[in-house]
Amino acid sequence: MTIRRAHVNGIRLAYEVEGSGPPLVLIMGYRLNSRAWPPEFIATLAKHFTLILLDNRGTGLSDKPAFGYALSNIAKDICGLLDFLNIPRAHVLGYSMGGAVAQELACRYPERVRKLVLCATLCGGPRTVYAGPAVISVMRSLVGLSPREAARRIATVTYAPAYLEINRERVERQMLREIADPTPLHAADLQFQAFVDFDSSRALAGLRTPTLVLTGDQDRLIPPGNSKLLAKLIPDARLVILSGFAHRVLWEGAEECASLIENFLAETQEQDQGAHQEKHQEAGADAA
């Protein structure tokens, strides 16, 4: 894969394109960049979709300014990238903080989002189920740690203990990929601040985009109660809670998740095509 850069919304945004099929934008979570997506997950989805993997503002090879991290502005970055790539509409998948960006994208630019997949994320607002103090303290006490130490520390609350126990080497390899281009502290802080500020709870009722909400039942960072709330607030959203998986649900259950997502997007595509045909027939009947 070749990393390219687009000038959008006043910054240079790094992105990669992989696979073929309908476009699917993948939005990564807090502190991580596009190299963090699980390879098997990407490989499976790339068979059916043109994946657009981007480094959020402040991460990876994108610019890292000291401003503009409001999630609505990151959604604007992505909209700019879609314009740059001449993609009028795309499926959008957001993981964790990326899920919040995906909600901003779908609420602010509904015409650009075909289907929405929200993984291990939340909607913000007064009904948010926050992580416990021990988990928050792990996420916030990273000053002075090397990127490797910080990643190891974060892994203790993002992976399920059982998975971590059995897959130490795998997690270590994943970690090395993630810290190859470490996110500077100011960008991480501003992302965190933007995520805390985020609140789509009132806007979601007006969302008409078909949505899949996916999470693991052992997620301690963004407890599954948040996904239940999302599914309740988004009209006709589908909720899947996978048993035994934690916040890194896409890594721990890469193939299962990829298959679920692929089925959801394919199924809704078929429904879409069906609806399109029905509309055409209705239009034809009206004309007749």
Place this chain on the structure above:
Amino acid sequence: MPHRRAPGGESPAQGPFRPLSFDKAGRFIGETLGTFGLPFFWPYASMRAVAELILNSADPVYRGHDIRYGDGKPVVLVPGHLGGDVSLAPLALWLDGIGYRPAKAKVAINLDDRTLDEPVATALREAARRIGRKAVIIAFDTGVRAAMRVAASEGEHVSDLIAVGLPDHLPPIPGDVRLHAIETSRRVAAAWRDDTHVVDGARALLPINPAALKILSEILREIPITLLTPRQA
């Protein structure tokens, strides 16, 4: 050989048996009266402060309710007259909870603000370099003087100074540092700027005054991040 003079204009201490200085004692008494008023009023002021503490104890601001989250910027706390790191500990905890990185000035007790310059400057440099950004100084009454002297000499490590409770006799305002001020309604006449934020309540309780904390959070939130250059770091 002439002594080097400290920024406050006073000679440095000359060993443990330094004779009692009437100048120093007079200054201390003057600061104490200036900060806490005449001793005749102290019982009344203390009762008012206790009542204020009780009334405010359940204020949602202490729990971070309706407070916008911070961006992790380093904040150095400088105590006022007769205050110290301990008296600012509740504020430090609160700032940490709302997303900033408070640093103590390592001041046990502020008896004379002229002795604070060195610890404040050291704390400022350490905090700014540790986080890689210019820090903000939050200083209380006489501590504001020390903060202003340090801000003038350490401009590359400080972006803003927030003065909470303004002392008399301020040093020159440093040119490249933004200044913000919060004062109680009873002392607002002492404010040197028209845009001073005014709150009700006892001056001695400003570090935990909910209205002052709310304003403090708004000021901090509006301060943009200034990254240190590699040379400054």
